[in-house]
Amino acid sequence: MRRWLEWVALLRPGDALTLVLALGVCALSAAMLWRGGAPDKVVVRAGGQVFAEAGLSRAQVIEVPGPLGITRIEIEPGRARVASDPGPRQYCVRQGWLTRSGAVAICAPNEVSLTLAGGASDYDSLNY
Amino acid sequence: MTPSTIEIVPTAEDGRIARLAAAAIVLSIAEAAIPLPLPGVKPGLANIVILIVLLRWGWRDAVWVALLRVFAGSLLLGQFFAPGFFLALAGSVTSLAVLGLAVHLPPRWFGPVTLSVLAAFAHIGGQLVLARVWLVPHDGVFYLVPVFALAATVFGLVNGLVAARLLRELPPLRESGAGASASTVSR
Numbered sequence: 001m002r003r004w005l006e007w008v009a010l011l012r013p014g015d016a017l018t019l020v021l022a023l024g025v026c027a028l029s030a031a032m033l034w035r036g037g038a039p040d041k042v043v044v045r046a047g048g049q050v051f052a053e054a055g056l057s058r059a060q061v062i063e064v065p066g067p068l069g070i071t072r073i074e075i076e077p078g079r080a081r082v083a084s085d086p087g088p089r090q091y092c093v094r095q096g097w098l099t100r101s102g103a104v105a106i107c108a109p110n111e112v113s114l115t116l117a118g119g120a121s122d123y124d125s126l127n128y
Numbered sequence: 129m130t131p132s133t134i135e136i137v138p139t140a141e142d143g144r145i146a147r148l149a150a151a152a153i154v155l156s157i158a159e160a161a162i163p164l165p166l167p168g169v170k171p172g173l174a175n176i177v178i179l180i181v182l183l184r185w186g187w188r189d190a191v192w193v194a195l196l197r198v199f200a201g202s203l204l205l206g207q208f209f210a211p212g213f214f215l216a217l218a219g220s221v222t223s224l225a226v227l228g229l230a231v232h233l234p235p236r237w238f239g240p241v242t243l244s245v246l247a248a249f250a251h252i253g254g255q256l257v258l259a260r261v262w263l264v265p266h267d268g269v270f271y272l273v274p275v276f277a278l279a280a281t282v283f284g285l286v287n288g289l290v291a292a293r294l295l296r297e298l299p300p301l302r303e304s305g306a307g308a309s310a311s312t313v314s315r
Contacts, residue, residue: 010292014237015245022245022281030274 039101040118042080044073047111056080056116066110073114086110145189149196152177156201166272168215168255169279172287174201175223175247179240179291184301187228194220211263215255222254223247240295244288248280 044052046064062073069086079099082092087109095105106113152174182190198220202213230246260269
């Protein structure tokens with residue numbers, strides 16, 4: 001403890017100010033540069049057609065009918081997931097919450113997909 | 129043997145700058161041996177020497193030591209005229225410019241730690257601008273700015289504290305006696 005205090009004693013009042021400003025620059029630059037990819041909307045497709053589009057600002061549940069039954073999509077501020085799906089393997093449910101723009105959960109057996117859109121998406125299409 | 133027609137007599141000042149530059153060069157070479165996760169994130173230990181020179185002998189000597197460090201250090205590391213050399217030079221020149229201004233801050237309030245942090249930020253700033261303009265002409269280089277900024281804060285603080293400690297423990301300058309560092313600063 002004494003040894004730490006010895007180092008702290010080398011700081012002058014303005015140095016603390018400088019350090020606070022420096023940390024502020026770190027936080028600000030991280031917030032500005034790493035915000036990219038924040039989605040603002042959800043697109044739900046069923047059988048290839050857009051079934052619903054919803055904002056990502058308020059919580060709601062969308063029920064989508066498909067050939068196997070009903071897929072429940074749950075939306076919370078800033079994220080969305082497939083809460084339940086009648087498909088046999090449950091891949092889209094196990095994907096969990098989607099948070100990044102461009103993220104997709106596809107429930108192929110029930111022909112339902114959930115896409116987050118808006119913001120700077122990481123990619124907008126893939127080509128083969 | 130015919131005596132050389134050109135005779136260079138090193139002054140005491142030359143010798144001092146050479147000694148300090150040698151210390152800075154040794155630190156940058158020792159530092160090059162430390163494995164680091166990201167290119168560009170370095171402790172910048174040589175800056176401790178630059179700070180001490182700045183606060184004890186003034187900005188002109190600090191410029192000499194810093195530039196000698198960049199040139200000789202890159203020669204020894206085989207980096208001379210490689211991209212890394214130009215990045216180091218850009219960082220050094222920018223931080224020397226910032227130090228030249230920051231050294232006029234009231235020394236009662238702003239000590240070596242402030243100078244060190246400002247110099248570290250200027251260092252990454254200069255390097256990033258050169259990298260953006262010349263090496264990676266894409267805004268993607270700025271994606272790592274937060275990491276570089278955090279490294280500059282942490283290493284700036286550590287280097288500044290070490291420099292402050294060494295300045296306190298170094299014997300006072302002979303020419304002007306006690307308070308030499310303060311008088312250099314207030315120039």
